[in-house]
Amino acid sequence: MPEQHPTSPVRIAGRRLRAPLASVAAVSALVTLAACSAPGSGSDSDAAANPTPTAVNTAVADTPAELTLFSAAGLQTYEQGLADAFMAKYPKIKVKLRVEADNNYNTVLPRLLASDSTPDLVQPYDLLGGVKDNLLTNLDAYDKAYGWSSKVPASALAPGRVSNGAVGGGPLYQAGGSAGPLVGVFYNKELAAKVGMKKVPGSIPDLEAVMAKAKKSGITPIVASNQDGLIGHLYNLLLGDYMGAERLSDIVYHQPGANLDTPEAVKATETLQKWIKAGYFASDVNALNQEASYGKFTGGKGLFFFQGSWITQALDKNFKGKYGVFPMPPATQDGPYAGMTSNTLAFSIAARSKNKDAAALFLDFLTTPEAAKVAVDNGYAALTSGTAAPGKPSLSGTLTEQIQAGYAAIAADNGFDSWLQNAAPALNTKLTQQLQLLVSGKVEPAAMVETLQTTYADALKSS
Template identity: 60%
Template structure:
């Protein structure tokens, strides 16, 4: 897997079935129309220049997407407008409100952009191109906004589905040593492997919690117990959504149980992400729960010596789940002069050609072809793609609860540190996070 800076940049920035012919006469949709209905799909041979606003860390990846699109539609030029990663979210709203906005951009504060009329309602394009039939709902719904709430209503983000996959990494040599011959099918099976590793003097899970990154495992457990949609409801601030549930408490208790059993390195609260990467690559632990962005940080000498699979479900046959952030999705500026051409680019992002560019740049994609089965002995690139495909099929993608309100993002690391050090009970952690969530709302 190519170790490109794009994976890290994504985290820094973020957060009708058939293709119709011409929907009506005329040229491009008017630049001032934020909710076009008279859209065209037959613009592939009309000359146009479409600008795509991107962060520097994603430049190589998005240039490759632009090149692939222009190869298919040579009449349309896609030009990148590149901004430093740390300035991207600050600069974007001003650009979208200007008289010369970029046509396409990855919008961080989508709800605010819709409220301020900065992005185009894509419902007519969705109907014309059939995006709702091509893209998993758990991915596409992240681009829907209604009444300021994300997750339902009109579509403001279009494109395909690709992005990092959060899951369970394992050391192949240690897995063989403890007798793990197949991917665990339930949390109980996975826990049994951990118990065997612990009994053999092998640290089951290398964790870094000085920076709160045991939170990846915690979010996955929440997804397992609560269900992906319930976690999304919290992250998207749906009315009535709550973390203070029996299922959330059970997920928290599971994490506490593993901490009490010594399944994490004893200094988990004292080390950070980089240190944990080094320990995992040095063979100091069987598992590590992270996102596939980790592959760019592991030493090349460790290539071929590790694999990854989605976290097992609570019950056998349960749906595979994972957190992700979409890298094949963009909004069209409300003031864009080339909405139809920009929408054609968004439709291209749902294609196997775009998926191939994503996978070449280290991102698994929903429309990738030639997927190998998810097995313990497959190479890691195949495992990443197969795991992403499995979560796509189950519609099991969600996002981190830290993305719900700033207070949860701030409080979660401290609460998890208290939990795994035995200074807080699961009920207390869940109650505290719910209060933080409620105050943030």
């Protein structure tokens, strides 16, 4: 699995479909929603154990209720913050957390969802299994009532859609706002100044020009660890750029006909190989692990670090204020942004919940600036609808502002995708092996892509 933010569960991200522009939460104003149906329609008691409610009630804010949110321990502080903010806005509805150890969460959840004491709000890792077993609520009626599809980027909602045993399209089973880590290009400010990088590169060729200047100046352009295959962050970003986020996500989602062995994937692999042959990585990159790469970057041993914003917790210990971040540039000037993320503001409602309407109000609350602020305060980027377009990524501003701007740029292009290795455990292992072979010059791009596709196809057959 890819390295993740310590408090973020691994989950797959969305497809590149057009949707209204989302913008940064910090400057947003609250969007007030009117009730879409009369009180009393679609009562919670009628909805209990019904996985596909059709009559729903949005006028529940003044009706006393108690919701249970099933939380993994690593997310407890964050999700308690969401619960507190929701109760401050809707004091008649109480939200209580039921906390489970991180390593038990995925094991315990299916049993709870099938019980009479099911929690109302959950974040299932196995969304397909939950839908297949009728343990989760089809949220389409609530989506229509609250207008989530018009307020949240389509690529942020896509991983909550399930149809015919595949994720990415069809009815909605997981919804909320849009928040998560930014995977992008971290840079050493001092070294960036030395090579004359005065603005965010606007394309892959622009990025290559900066790296060429760094190499000529005796500066290693890219810090990475590949003992653990974490060059995979960069490789996934390149795949998203050249294939497009939707096609990359289709592979992770197991969409019928999805295929990695394409000219675009080969082009992405050739680009990475070109950077390897140009000496843009340290010669010992295959021997470096994650912790060592952190030390290299904070020690000034390289200009760029392709990573996720979860690393700020580690870097800030002795490098705060000395680095910044921008989103991976598009393949071509003015092309679409793409990048991997995991939506921490997405939740499902248990099919056996007796408080579906109140739980749906909580999901709607997750699209507001109040919820986005909680996400930002907990180290995530977060977006909400209803405000002006965000500023373009730049080298100015605080680190938090740069993370927000990068996330917003990807959201504006509906460019959220996922890590290729999330498609199958076997692919995770094979990708690390192939990246090590690519670095050592023992595999060519076309052969590497073919091997990865074969591994993927075999995994699907055996699943």
